[in-house]
Amino acid sequence: MTNNHINYIEFKTNDLDETKEFYTMAFNWSFTDYGQNYIAFSESGLDGGFEKCADEITNGALIVLYHEDLNKIKDQVIQAKGRITKDIFTFPGGHRFHFLDPSGNELAIWSDK
Structure with missing residues (x-):
């Protein structure tokens, strides 16, 4: 893994089973379940x-x-005028935070450290 590179992409879904079925059948992706609200591909x-x-996905x-x-890069994001939308939190596999860039695009940064 390399610092500052895109490492992962996360999508929203209203139906995990339907999503899993679609991407498995259409593209032969593999999935790992992480509880009732998350699947990794x-x-x-x-x-x-x-x-x-549950919300409408736009x-x-x-x-x-x-x-x-994460603390170092979070400070850099703030200094560059990014806005933190979710402070550092723990999830299975590591920690991450979310931020908005100056145009309003939401991104996240994670670490396994």
């Missing part, structure tokens, strides 16, 4: 996942970058 060229949500993609030092 592989065999797509770039690993990613689907998060279950922009369902979340680009996730990697950085080994």
